[in-house]
Amino acid sequence: MDTKLKKRIGKIVSWLLTFLLMLVICIPGLWVVLTGFRPNREVLAKPAIWIPEELTLNNFAQIFGFGAEQIAIPVPAYFTNSLIIALTSTAIALLVGMSGGYAFARFRFKYKDTLFLGLMLSRTVPGIALSLPVFMIWSRIGLIDTKPGLIIVYVALNVPFTIWLIDGFFRQIPKEMSEAAQVDGCTRWQAFWKIEFPLAKSGIASAGIFAFLTSWNEYALASQLTRSTDSKTLPVGLMDFTAQFTIDWAGMSAMAVIIIIPALILTFIVQKHLISGLTFGGVKG
Amino acid sequence: MSRINKSIPFWRREQFTPFLLLMPAILILLLVVLLPLLFSLYTSFTGYRLIRPDSLYNWVGFRNYERIFTNANFWYAFGRTVLFLTIALNLEFLFGLGIALLINKITWGQRTLRTIMMFPMMFSPILVGYQFKFIFNDNIGILNNALQALGLSDGAIPWLVDKQLAMFSIIFAEVWMSTSIFAILLLAGLFAMPRDPLEAAKVDGCNPWQVFRHITLPFLMPFAFIAMTIRSLDVARAYDIVDVMTGGGPAGRTELLWTLIARVGYDNSRMGQANAMAYVSILLSIAFTYYFFRKLIAARRYMGGAD
Numbered sequence: 001m002d003t004k005l006k007k008r009i010g011k012i013v014s015w016l017l018t019f020l021l022m023l024v025i026c027i028p029g030l031w032v033v034l035t036g037f038r039p040n041r042e043v044l045a046k047p048a049i050w051i052p053e054e055l056t057l058n059n060f061a062q063i064f065g066f067g068a069e070q071i072a073i074p075v076p077a078y079f080t081n082s083l084i085i086a087l088t089s090t091a092i093a094l095l096v097g098m099s100g101g102y103a104f105a106r107f108r109f110k111y112k113d114t115l116f117l118g119l120m121l122s123r124t125v126p127g128i129a130l131s132l133p134v135f136m137i138w139s140r141i142g143l144i145d146t147k148p149g150l151i152i153v154y155v156a157l158n159v160p161f162t163i164w165l166i167d168g169f170f171r172q173i174p175k176e177m178s179e180a181a182q183v184d185g186c187t188r189w190q191a192f193w194k195i196e197f198p199l200a201k202s203g204i205a206s207a208g209i210f211a212f213l214t215s216w217n218e219y220a221l222a223s224q225l226t227r228s229t230d231s232k233t234l235p236v237g238l239m240d241f242t243a244q245f246t247i248d249w250a251g252m253s254a255m256a257v258i259i260i261i262p263a264l265i266l267t268f269i270v271q272k273h274l275i276s277g278l279t280f281g282g283v284k285g
Numbered sequence: 286m287s288r289i290n291k292s293i294p295f296w297r298r299e300q301f302t303p304f305l306l307l308m309p310a311i312l313i314l315l316l317v318v319l320l321p322l323l324f325s326l327y328t329s330f331t332g333y334r335l336i337r338p339d340s341l342y343n344w345v346g347f348r349n350y351e352r353i354f355t356n357a358n359f360w361y362a363f364g365r366t367v368l369f370l371t372i373a374l375n376l377e378f379l380f381g382l383g384i385a386l387l388i389n390k391i392t393w394g395q396r397t398l399r400t401i402m403m404f405p406m407m408f409s410p411i412l413v414g415y416q417f418k419f420i421f422n423d424n425i426g427i428l429n430n431a432l433q434a435l436g437l438s439d440g441a442i443p444w445l446v447d448k449q450l451a452m453f454s455i456i457f458a459e460v461w462m463s464t465s466i467f468a469i470l471l472l473a474g475l476f477a478m479p480r481d482p483l484e485a486a487k488v489d490g491c492n493p494w495q496v497f498r499h500i501t502l503p504f505l506m507p508f509a510f511i512a513m514t515i516r517s518l519d520v521a522r523a524y525d526i527v528d529v530m531t532g533g534g535p536a537g538r539t540e541l542l543w544t545l546i547a548r549v550g551y552d553n554s555r556m557g558q559a560n561a562m563a564y565v566s567i568l569l570s571i572a573f574t575y576y577f578f579r580k581l582i583a584a585r586r587y588m589g590g591a592d
Contacts, residue, residue, distance in 0.1 A: 014390050018398065021384060025401060028416045028461070029408070031427055035419070048430035096309040103306035112303075119310065120578075122318045124570040126521030128543045129563035132550050133321035133328065156317035159310050217409030219525040220543075224551060235411040239529070249419060256412055267407040271400055 097162030105170035127220030169203030381467025414529030474508035
């Protein structure tokens with residue numbers, strides 16, 4: 001009887017804690033999303049208006065340039081820049097990462113551990129510290145404020161982690177499968193594309209999503225290497241709002257929503273693979 | 286054998302294949318990371334200023350390093366950064382462990398909870414910063430509004446202006462963003478845990494705390510160190526948060542090493558000095574990563590021995 005009661009109390013306590021935890025995780029984001037749909041005067045109202053009296057798409061219309069009021073921040077340009085830069089750098093990072101990850105998973109060679117450690121260490125360099133020399137060099141060779149300039153940097157940023165993840169996914173596939181295919185007359189290249197690649201495909205896709213998000217979210221390097229609408233990305237553009245005399249909270253929140261949405265959708269798709277990729281590569285690697 | 290080897294060029298040989306496959310990765314990292322870092326190492330020994338390009342050839346020896354090591358502001362920022370990392374990483378580990386244990390107990394809706402838990406991890410640091418800048422805003426922030434509505438405070442608490450509160454707010458944002466990495470990896474560890482030792486310990490009369498302390502925790506440590514290693518790879522993400530939330534203010538009270546680098550390098554255009562500081566920050570990051578990586582390997586070996 002006593003232990004039963006104890007168990008029940010324990011269960012209630014753990015549910016309460018979980019509920020509290022979810023509140024802490026969800027409320028900040030939800031509040032920003034909600035603010036994106038509210039008119040600015042309601043956001044600024046004192047005393048605070050808790051239950052929205054009016055929901056509007058005005059903020060979104062404004063930052064995308066239609067609607068009665070115009071704002072000076074070219075969000076559509078930033079959005080296209082972000083998309084082009086993130087997609088291109090992800091595609092290149094995946095190609096480079098696949099070939100590198102395959103090398104680590106399937107070959108034994110000299111300096112393998114040193115090389116792997118070197119790749120990982122290159123990722124530890126803080127973005128802002130790396131931005132200084134890259135800024136100096138890029139401005140000499142004319143890559144400052146161009147999309148290719150940022151794409152190259154993001155590929156380098158993503159390659160180590162992509163290799164780590166893809167290495168783990170290739171290792172999960174038994175070596176014997178491609179060896180059997182080679183005995184049956186496939187070349188190694190054919191065996192890769194017909195056997196190993198299809199099996200590792202979902203893992204590679206999740207590595208790609210991870211790389212995309214890194215590029216999509218990056219700020220420290222982008223804030224120094226971009227100047228104008230030619231190459232500014234959304235996170236850098238978000239800071240445009242703070243440069244104005246008064247902060248347009250509603251507009252800024254609307255822009256935040258635009259940055260969040262792809263991240264949320266992609267996280268939902270990738271979550272399972274990411275966990276297995278991280279733990280596999282780390283523990284058994 | 287050697288005659289065959291001679292007849293095919295060296296890049297077609299079997300032992301060269303992995304290097305060929307790794308060539309693109311090595312090349313791009315050489316180009317974007319290693320060469321620039323060598324260049325910045327050189328620059329850190331010059332008096333280079335952005336506004337005077339010819340000062341790039343003005344060799345000053347160790348003067349930049351001398352100057353930053355005798356500069357009180359630099360040491361404050363350095364100390365603050367180490368303190369910030371220590372507090373944030375420990376809190377993230379503790380909260381992550383708590384959350385993992387909590388969610389491990391729950392059977393209904395566990396998957397949904399796990400997915401929700403992952404969201405902060407995918408948020409752009411700049412968004413996390415903005416979000417908390419908004420929440421902690423003294424005038425219209427939801428936190429002050431809530432405190433006032435509940436009658437817990439009548440004035441506007443200056444969360445981002447007061448020096449201690451500003452540091453607290455930044456740590457809060459950082460912990461909010463990164464705890465989920467720990468929670469998720471520790472949860473994966475709990476799932477992977479074998480049941481037998483737990484049963485055996487219970488039969489032998491261990492109490493729950495002893496079971497946790499001597500069986501669960503050692504088993505989870507490698508997972509914690511993976512999380513620590515992943516985290517220490519990008520500790521400098523905190524730059525984004527601080528840059529949005531306080532910009533290093535009030536009066537430099539939340540200035541971390543990374544924001545100081547940006548200020549000296551870009552705002553004051555003293556590239557030489559900024560590069561010297563950048564080198565200190567790189568070494569700091571490498572030290573953190575190396576430390577946790579060693580711990581990870583040690584913990585793995587310990588686990589292998591226990592098996």
